[in-house]
Amino acid sequence: MNTGQIRVLVVDDDPDDFYLVNEMLKQSQRKAFVVTHCESLECAGQVLQRSPVDIVLLDLGLGPLQGIQTLESFLSLGFCTPVIVLTGVHDEVLGEQSIKLGAEDYLPKNEASSALLIRAITYAIERYALVEQLEKRANEDALTGLANRHALMGQTTTLINNLERSGSTLAVALLDLDDFKGVNDRWGHNAGDQVIVALAHRLQSHLRSSDLVARIGGDEFVWVLTNYSSADNLVDVIEKKLSYLMQPLVLEEYPDDPKQLIKVSLGVAEWKPGLGLKELLSRADKAMYQSKKSRNQGVVIY
Numbered sequence: 259m260n261t262g263q264i265r266v267l268v269v270d271d272d273p274d275d276f277y278l279v280n281e282m283l284k285q286s287q288r289k290a291f292v293v294t295h296c297e298s299l300e301c302a303g304q305v306l307q308r309s310p311v312d313i314v315l316l317d318l319g320l321g322p323l324q325g326i327q328t329l330e331s332f333l334s335l336g337f338c339t340p341v342i343v344l345t346g347v348h349d350e351v352l353g354e355q356s357i358k359l360g361a362e363d364y365l366p367k368n369e370a371s372s373a374l375l376i377r378a379i380t381y382a383i384e385r386y387a388l389v390e391q392l393e394k395r396a397n398e399d400a401l402t403g404l405a406n407r408h409a410l411m412g413q414t415t416t417l418i419n420n421l422e423r424s425g426s427t428l429a430v431a432l433l434d435l436d437d438f439k440g441v442n443d444r445w446g447h448n449a450g451d452q453v454i455v456a457l458a459h460r461l462q463s464h465l466r467s468s469d470l471v472a473r474i475g476g477d478e479f480v481w482v483l484t485n486y487s488s489a490d491n492l493v494d495v496i497e498k499k500l501s502y503l504m505q506p507l508v509l510e511e512y513p514d515d516p517k518q519l520i521k522v523s524l525g526v527a528e529w530k531p532g533l534g535l536k537e538l539l540s541r542a543d544k545a546m547y548q549s550k551k552s553r554n555q556g557v558v559i560y
């Protein structure tokens with residue numbers, strides 16, 4: 259949140275109500291509110307596209323849009339902004355529905371005072387930021403910042419569901435570091451961490467926007483490749499990446515002495531209609547173990 263100014267978008271088709279809200283917010287001693295007004299969701303979408311705000315105050319009666327449908331329509335615009343429903347209708351059921359859908363608060367207009375509104379806005383913004391932070395942590399691997407297993411499952415399942423319609427291509431590559439225990443033992447745990455972070459960065463660089471990379475275990479990573487043209491093209495892309503991944507690494511402790519510390523075994527499974535992520539991962543795992551057994555750091559396709 260911008261601590262100096264709080265940017266508020268009021269979406270309300272009654273200009274008098276907007277005037278009242280604006281007057282209430284002007285009474286704040288501590289915060290400066292910059293208030294913008296829209297009379298429709300269309301206008302709100304355009305304003306939010308141009309410049310984000312810290313909070314939206316949404317009336318539930320906007321012309322033909324009435325009740326919970328108004329909130330649903332606003333949320334379906336997909337903007338990451340906290341919303342307080344500020345409405346003329348005092349209805350407990352509607353209030354609960356609004357919170358369940360994702361609104362931060364539900365305030366009947368006739369109960370709103372300057373102090374209450376300012377407090378509701380301030381707390382809603384803080385709460386929203388906190389939940390965003392927790393969500394990020396729940397989906398992120400702390401050491402590398404990559405998606406974790408939980409995030410991988412969710413995002414890849416969405417990709418696979420879309421594939422059933424688009425008929426595009428997808429493959430799952432499972433990578434496991436070779437002799438990583440030896441790296442820790444010989445060079446120390448800090449060096450091991452640097453290896454993992456470097457591998458994560460290398461995996462992420464030059465990635466297609468629809469591809470995904472995740473760390474799913476200590477030394478295990480998954481790369482979801484999408485939209486490749488053929489199986490040959492898939493192997494080409496992976497082999498190129500593999501030689502980049504295994505380039506020597508400069509450890510903090512040995513700035514002038516790059517070391518060959520990244521060796522990986524890699525197994526791949528291609529998506530076919532009807533296959534889910536669990537099955538793909540299990541196939542990629544089998545291929546990866548074959549790659550590990552052969553010890554030639556090559557790509558094995560299931």
Ligand SMILES: Nc1nc2c(ncn2[C@@H]2O[C@H](COP(=O)(O)OP(=O)(O)OP(=O)(O)O)[C@@H](O)[C@H]2O)c(=O)[nH]1
Nearest residue numbers: 434435436437438439440442447448450451476477
């Ligand atoms: N430095 C560091 N080490 C980790 C981390 N997570 C797991 N490890 C270590 O990674 C090692 C993985 O050991 P193994 O599963 O035997 O794997 P490996 O030594 O690569 O053996 P192979 O896979 O058979 O080649 C263990 O020693 C773990 O302690 C981490 O975040 N940082």
